[in-house]
Amino acid sequence: MTGLFITLEGSEGAGKSTNLKYIYDYLVRVGHQVLQTREPGGTPLSESIRELLLSHDYDGMDSDTELLLVFAARAEHLKKVIIPALKAGQTVLCDRFTDATYAYQGAGRGIDEQRIADLETWVQGSLRPDLTVFLDVPVEIGMKRATNRSAPDRFEKEQLSFFDRIRQGYLQQTLKEPDRYRVIDASVDLAAVQVQIKSVLDQLTDNNQH
């Protein structure tokens, strides 16, 4: 595979949407052909699975069901969209990926990490992102920013403790794979967040020219 696979992760209220656009615009500006997509979602079937996952119709969904739905959506997304784009040399920019599964279903719901790793290997083989940008914000700050939004979905209505476990889960992952992760302090104002992101992207694109 020749294209770059970049993923963006963040806690609630970390400014993921705004910064996704910033990263997309940067990459296009420096000449990448960028395919922007998201998880869960990115294909018609995977978007339908996303609706199931986020809907309050299924409050109390079993955690294993949730995990398997996430990976079902991912299998479809990988085969139909992500892998073909990477093979065609495109840069794939994905809003969340399997790191979110380790954080939400693993740290958040308490599913054993090995189960997630088994599904990861099954569905992805050896495919992993080349770069993962994690927008880190303390839960209290993130939640304050997120409260002004539309009605909370099935995940967003969880307790503070759930989001704290998720943040800690992400931070632990970043320690395990420091080469792949770039942790951005997203508690500061937007301009200061984007200075940090720009520096990560400058490094990435410089590296690619060598």
Ligand code: TMP
């Ligand atoms: P979003 O907030 O980035 O749109 O993502 C939708 C929700 O899906 C978010 O609350 C996190 C959750 N999610 C998981 O629980 N597991 C996953 O593997 C992914 C990709 C997302």
